[in-house]
Amino acid sequence: MTTPNTERIYASFKRQFATWCASEGRLAVPCSSDTLLAYMTYLIEQRALTPVSVNSHLAGIRSGQPTELAGLAEARTMLREWQARWSKQGGRQQKALPASAADVRAMVRTCSGFEPADLRDGTLLLLAWGTAAQAESLARIEIRDLQVASTGVTVSIPATVDGKPSLGDAFLARDEDTSQDPVFFVREWLSLLEEGGVTDGPLFKQINRHGTVLTAQGSTLLGRDSLRSLVQRRAQRAGLENWKKIGLQSLRTGSAVTRVDLTCDEDALAIHGHWRPASSIVGY
Incomplete structure (x- = not known):
């Protein structure tokens, strides 16, 4: 059972996700595995949100799905990897690595x-x-x-x-x-x-x-x-x-x-x- 405050926060995260999906030509509900992982990449690589924030966004998206969220296991793996990177970087986002x-x-x-x-x-x-x-x-x-x-x-x-x-x-x-x-x-x-x-x-x-x-x-x-x-x-x-x-x-x-x-x-x-x-x- 979630509190009213949590519901308000989740509603904000769901709106952000829906807006991003619309801009990317994707469906927010039901959310596919590819869409979820692409959004996780966006939160981590572009917005560089803290692991705690990314986890909150994930919970908000999950709450808005009619069935179990596709790609959830892979998303949690991405989150764990981001937590390790975040800790190693001291909370700083690294520059993109130039490709040769x-x-x-x-x-x-x-x-x-x-x-x-x-x-x-x-x-x-x-x-x-x-x-x-x-x-x-x-x-x-x-x-x-x-x-x-x-x-x-x-x-x-x-x-x-x-x-x-x-x-x-x-x-x-x-x-x-x-x-x-x-x-x-x-x-x-x-x-x-x-x-x-x-x-x-x-x-x-x-x-x-x-x-x-x-x-x-x-x-x-x-x-x-x-x-x-x-x-x-x-x-x-x-x-x-x-x-x-x-x-x-x-x-x-x-x-x-x-x-x-x-x-x-x-x-x-x-x-x-x-x-x-x-x-x-x-x-x-």
């Missing part, structure tokens, strides 16, 4: 099955690395923002908020290795979407456990937190030693570090990744 070019190639190689999820994730990895765009911008990329040619892919990078102009174009050159080629992945992913009648709207779509791309209204958008989870899963599949520290920000910062090493031009870097000139990227 070799890391990215290893992650893209896990997309060689060329199933729908492989094509989507390969496109995401190569666009994230090649554009060094912010997570919010990547989540906002639409089909119309891509131009595919034999020499490469041009991406018009959306602003991170509505009403702002594009951040400019990025060009991803063709790779002779098909398994790493942005032209191949983007073309194949767009072709798959077109076969399903999708020719506009968000580039990155949800895919169910049967490998079907979800195109129904309200269920197609993958937000930045879901994209982060996809990257981390690919890092895990690639066998990267520090896969738990790899996410979209890792691709962004890793891409930047690689370009600084090659050009030693921090001004060009700031323009490429849309960082402020005095950004903390120099700390990497």
Whole structure:
């Protein structure tokens, strides 16, 4: 039996969860295992809530489900791991670990099955690395923002908020290795979407456990937190030693570090990744 105060707190957590699900194109009730784990990743990796707060959110979500919460055991494992990390860090969130070019190639190689999820994730990895765009911008990329040619892919990078102009174009050159080629992945992913009648709207779509791309209204958008989870899963599949520290920000910062090493031009870097000139990227 919960107290009135606990009920009010749980109601707040359920509202926050429902708002996040709406922004990510997910269902809050009933909550799937994938949705729960993606939200846990959001609370831990992005909001960096304390383990106690994360546990409270989990309890609130559980109270709003008609049946036993799917993925609860996995969520509790994530919570225990976060508690250990939190204690080790002294209550401080660590910086994202920059990914190397070799890391990215290893992650893209896990997309060689060329199933729908492989094509989507390969496109995401190569666009994230090649554009060094912010997570919010990547989540906002639409089909119309891509131009595919034999020499490469041009991406018009959306602003991170509505009403702002594009951040400019990025060009991803063709790779002779098909398994790493942005032209191949983007073309194949767009072709798959077109076969399903999708020719506009968000580039990155949800895919169910049967490998079907979800195109129904309200269920197609993958937000930045879901994209982060996809990257981390690919890092895990690639066998990267520090896969738990790899996410979209890792691709962004890793891409930047690689370009600084090659050009030693921090001004060009700031323009490429849309960082402020005095950004903390120099700390990497």
